[in-house]
Amino acid sequence: MEGAIKFGLWYVYIRWDDLQVVSRxxxxxxxxxxxxxxxxxxxxxxxxxxxxxxxSVHMQxxxxxxxxxxxxxxxxYGETKTYKEIADLVGTGAxxxxxxxxxxxxxxxxxxHRVVAMNGLGGYTPDISIKQELLELEAQVLKKMKHANKNxx
DNA sequence: CGTGGTACGGTTA
DNA sequence: TAACCGTACCACG
Numbered sequence: 001m002e003g004a005i006k007f008g009l010w011y012v013y014i015r016w017d018d019l020q021v022v023s024r025x026x027x028x029x030x031x032x033x034x035x036x037x038x039x040x041x042x043x044x045x046x047x048x049x050x051x052x053x054x055x056s057v058h059m060q061x062x063x064x065x066x067x068x069x070x071x072x073x074x075x076x077y078g079e080t081k082t083y084k085e086i087a088d089l090v091g092t093g094a095x096x097x098x099x100x101x102x103x104x105x106x107x108x109x110x111x112x113h114r115v116v117a118m119n120g121l122g123g124y125t126p127d128i129s130i131k132q133e134l135l136e137l138e139a140q141v142l143k144k145m146k147h148a149n150k151n152x153x
Numbered sequence: 154c155g156t157g158g159t160a161c162g163g164t165t166a
Numbered sequence: 167t168a169a170c171c172g173t174a175c176c177a178c179g
Binding site: 063064065087092093094095096099100103 | 172173174175176
Binding site for chain 1: 159160161162163
């Protein structure tokens with residue numbers, strides 16, 4: 001199944017199967033007709049911090065890239081780690097982590113927007129502003145949640 | 154095959 | 167500051 005949903009100036013295209021395995025997520029300029037899993041639409045609307053039961057195809061990758069992706073999905077909502085931190089966990093170099101992020105077939109689900117450079121944001125394909133928007137969205141949601149907790153909800 | 158290029162970071166001069 | 171290097175992988179010749 002496949003479809004797309006609007007997010008800012010872009011559409012988020014997603015293709016997945018009946019076992020909730022996602023084989024592709026991509027940022028596109030044009031709308032694409034079709035359904036989108038509700039965990040994704042809720043996430044992008046800031047109504048959920050959780051994308052389960054969706055699973056990325058990358059989770060079954062073997063080799064260094066698989067190790068990298070499995071570390072990246074562990075980064076908590078709203079937090080970031082540097083390329084080097086991930087590299088050290090896996091036992092490789094920061095540059096390899098950057099390349100793995102570039103080749104990530106399922107951004108958002110493997111939250112590569114939470115992986116930043118030591119001295120700045122790092123990169124993002126196709127547009128760095130998407131990375132900023134995703135991080136801002138997560139910061140906003142956390143902020144609202146804190147506010148709700150303070151009021152005893 | 155070799156080579157050059159990456160969404161990085163550390164080491165040197 | 168700038169030039170180089172490691173690391174994993176791929177596109178290209």
